[in-house]
Amino acid sequence: MRPPTELDRVPWDDLTHAYGPAGDVPELIRALYQGDEDATGEAIDELFGTIHHQGTVYRASAPAVPFVAHAVHHVPDRRVELLMLLATLADHDPEDAESPHWPTSPVAAVCAELCRVLPELLPCLRDPERAVRRAALRVVAAVADLLSAEFRTTAVSQIEPLYATDPVPAVRADALVVLNWFGRLLEPLESPLPEVRVAAALYRTGRSLTGPNRSRIRQASSSRYSLRLLGSMETAASLLPPQKCDPPCGPGITERPVRPRVREKAYGPGGVEYGVSLRSARIPRRRCPGPRRRRPRAGR
Template sequence: MRSPDELDSVQWDALDHAYGSAEDVPELIRALYGDDEEAASEAVHELFGSIHHQGTVYEASGPAVPFLAHAVRHAPSHRTDLLMLLAVMADHDPSAAGSPPRLGADVAAVCTELCRVLPDLLPCLGDAEPSVRRAALRVVGAVADLLPAGSAAPTLVEGLYAADPVPAVRADAATVLALLGRETGALDHPLREVRLAVAVLEAERSGPPYRAELVAVVAADGAEPDPREDDLPWADGTVRGDRLAALLVRDADAALAVAARWIAAGDLGSCGSWLARDVAEAWRDREPEVVDLLIAALPHQPDPQTRSARLHVLADWIRHLPEPGAELRDTLHRYAAADDPSAEAALLALVHARDPRALDLLLDEASDRAPDHGPDRATDPAPGHPGSTLLSAAARSFPDAADRLVPAIRRALAAGADGNAAIALVGALERFGPAARQARPELTDCLRTGRAAIVAARLLGLLGERTEEITGLLQEAALSTDSALSGAAVAAHHRLTGEAGPALRTFERLLSGGGQTSWYLAHLQSLGAAAAPLLPVVERLLDGGDWTRLAAAEAHHRITGSPDRAVPVLAGLVGPSPVGLAALRALAAIGRAPEELRPALRGLAFSPLRLLSDSGLSATGHPDEELRALARTLLAAGFATEPAVTR
């Protein structure tokens, strides 16, 4: 250890941390010893953000270790925090360790210094405060693979495991003993916390599928979070609950069995319902079981906010059920019809369940609340209009209900919806095809006022209704300094008038100016063969970044009518990523794929695991579902015989 008197012997200004020069480190460490508790707390916070920042250590981190160790022993008001700082700074992959020189230089320096001062920190394992003992165990665990022979740490940890009065400390000691290569107790240990810790260790060692005995222990002992102890993270930032959930999700059958047991026990801390959700996010085709569990968890959620969160999760997964059952829909209807803050989330779930009663709740009650200003109430503001999320979902679930939904969407737009809400509402209108022409006044107003102007311009072009007002607004929007709006407007203007000249001039300018090239190419596609004069520009962009290549390939196919150049480019982008999904979508629209893509398509089509996560931004459902469906479509459509050579 090194005392604050030695701080000036280190040339801190020659070392760096997350924010540049480490010249402020001495001042922060000295603040730990002062009488100003607020300054000391702030110093701890600053050290967590500078010499250790989001999992990264720096040149100044290793030299700071002996000073932090001294502060743990001699400035004890922040012992737990400082021990945790030492532990997380030393986090490393033991398989890359062997000896510190095999680690990254900065991590190696931290580990070397921590091993050197560890004997001075071992008394913390006997501290009167349980949180200090637990933090000290994490320090030992962080360098367990690097400790020299003869270290006193293993013996002290064994003593905690055998006799500490706090179950959580004994459970932590079991984990550290495993890191030290020592055997711990069996799954029949008398303490629940220890049994659970041992179960986690055995699961980590064995991997899935987990033994029935192990799953039974987790199901019985993991349902109740320990209310007496705040869980401390380990050196890698994980806490017990996160580690356990991550392990369980690797075995879907085990996870669902455990989630069912936890939910039946009251779903304390929502552990069971969150575990069920995690299974649905990780595995394909488990939605029916997950939905059943989430429904079963609802009565255990008396708090409306928590219940609303569960209902939102239900809404996400119900739309993947081929035919939601009557009992499920009746349950959702009861929640949606209740006078309760969670009713809106329940209504969203009912909409996704495609239950016709959802339309009655969504629209009739809103109409009852809306003031009547005359015979044509559709264009009048209505403070009770449904939200954009509900209306967008209803447009997906009830595409044949244009007669009821289009007027509701018009009211919402007329009432002043803007931003993402207006974008969602215009997108919902597009689902109704020609019936959306009823909303021409609202769409032109969006274009005029700049609310969702890009999507409004596009939809006006798709609807094909040419008026002087619309073409004039599109011409005006084409001159906008917003390049995305300009491109959307000229493309829509071309759709309505057939005049290619203005569009060609605008796109030539946009494509030569950089910026959001993929956006401009996406709008250019609607010109089809009329964009042939821009083909040389499009061909150059086939060598751009991923999204640019994608859009250029699609545009090339639309302009030429030939897939020869587009298919190889698109095939090279296919994979479990957003751009890979878009490439699959484009190949499916063309209707062909190169033969060498077959193995990749089979992997995308038949993986039991989800390969794409849900960003929450998709308007069509979970992106992994679309990924699988498109891959299967292409497998069924046939393959090109020519090899795909990406240019």
């Protein structure tokens, strides 16, 4: 990580972002520390639109990573957005890392910088705010395929407790997907938590696909892509066991099929979506067929 006092050591004018020379990046990063909510929000908005723009990163993106990572710890009110900025910057298809052009690409430089600062970001996995924990998981997921074997062991040891004991089902589902990317191959289709069941089903669906469809599953479970891009929810739902009706929904009806529903939520500045994906999908509690039961009123 690098504090803002070191911003002048980077030749920003020689680097470029989405709109040309990146000489304005130092002021945007300094604005994060001003304590002015409006100025901070505007700076984050500008960073989302300059060092990252419509899925593209630039030569100025990688040098900005250690400064943004420093701000994660020193601008706590904006921790979620800053973590999501880091995850979005490093988002890539793992197959791209095998390309001969990868080593010289801007996204490779971003991922290398994020891997260097990631050990100092892992404490965010234990943050009391669930949104921070989810964003931290996405940061880990963004570079999961590029981490060393030693650091993977460290990361897994901190993610496993989230999967096992976190009180928020969506956090558990996020942790499940990241652990699977690290080779754990967990598929708890019988989990009592709908979010975890859907995550497991879609992960299995993704493993059975090849080509572009597999890539889209991976992207949707990592960052800014939403489930509406997949077209595979019904396939995933078919893998899930039916839900039990207790008491029975009607004469002879003791089970009902699973029908997942996707809930999308706009997140962050610059139109970036908050990783709406298989882990945030929920199975609705639909009304079962059969006679309608009236809820008794209080005092009767």
